[in-house]
Amino acid sequence: MQSEPGKTLLRWAYAAVAWLVVSFVWHVQMGVMYEATMGPDDGTPLWLFLSYDALIVLMSVVGVVCVLATVKPWGRRAPHWLVRAPLWIGCAVLTMRGVPGLVENVTTATGLTPHGLLGMEKEAVDTGSWDFWKTMVINGYFFLGAVLLVPATVLSRRSRRTAKATRTTSAASAGGTAHPNRVRQPPYPTAAPPPTLPGTAASPVIDAHPATARRRARSSRPLPGRGWRAGSAGPRADG
DSSP: OOOHHHHHHHHHHHHHHHHHHHHHHHHHHHHHTHHHHHOTTOOSOHHHHHHHHHHHHHHHHHHHHHHHHTTSGGGGGSOHHHHHHHHHHHHHHHHHHHHHHHHHHHHHHTTSOTTOTTSOOSSOOOTTSHHHHHHHHHHHHHHHHHHHHHHHHHHHHHHHHHHHHHHHHHHHHTTOOSOTTOOOOOOOOOOOOOOOOTTSOOOOOOOSOHHHHHHHHHHHSOOTTSSSOTTOSSOOOOO
16 A cells, blocks of 8 residues: 555656646647648748657657656666656756746736736737737646646655665664665575594584685694504504
8 A cells, every 4th residue: 555645646647647648649739730830920940840849749758758657666677867857857848938938928917017027028918819818828738737747756756765765774674784676695504514534623513604614624634644644544643
């Protein structure tokens, strides 16, 4: 069962994905019906319009994948920067695109800035025209994207930190290491006691790596001529 912060992140993430899907469909339609979108009096070059539209379509697709990566198990295998960098760039773009435009539309519609937010319009803006309200809807849509994507990105970062801290605490309580991807290795098996020769004292059993135990067993054997004779059944008496 997911915790309350996890459910909150899930709601914001799915809302941001829905916004990105609508953006994708919208700009695909604009690219296909470019003649009706641009209009006969638009002086923008066609290649520039289509390039900009294709960029928005690509950013929408990348945004959907990155947002889903923050709430889906397969997203944990992706590098951290590969998911977070596009999300933060998207937050910056939507904020700069939606917030100033919508603020200017609202202040112009309410009469606070009849000549625009910066006062650069020579004549008062016609707030009853279709172009003005169409611009407000577009700016409002980008503003909504920022409202949805920014919380999803911030909550995903907090969720990742919380999950990492939980894994670290669990590993520490279990006596393991704090690294989340490190697997505890089983202890080495107890080395068997080294063989003893007749007339020699048995070496104590040492719990160590088998290779270490074999080296110690070889070093504990007496050399020929010192305490026993080759081919004899026991130690010889010197002198």
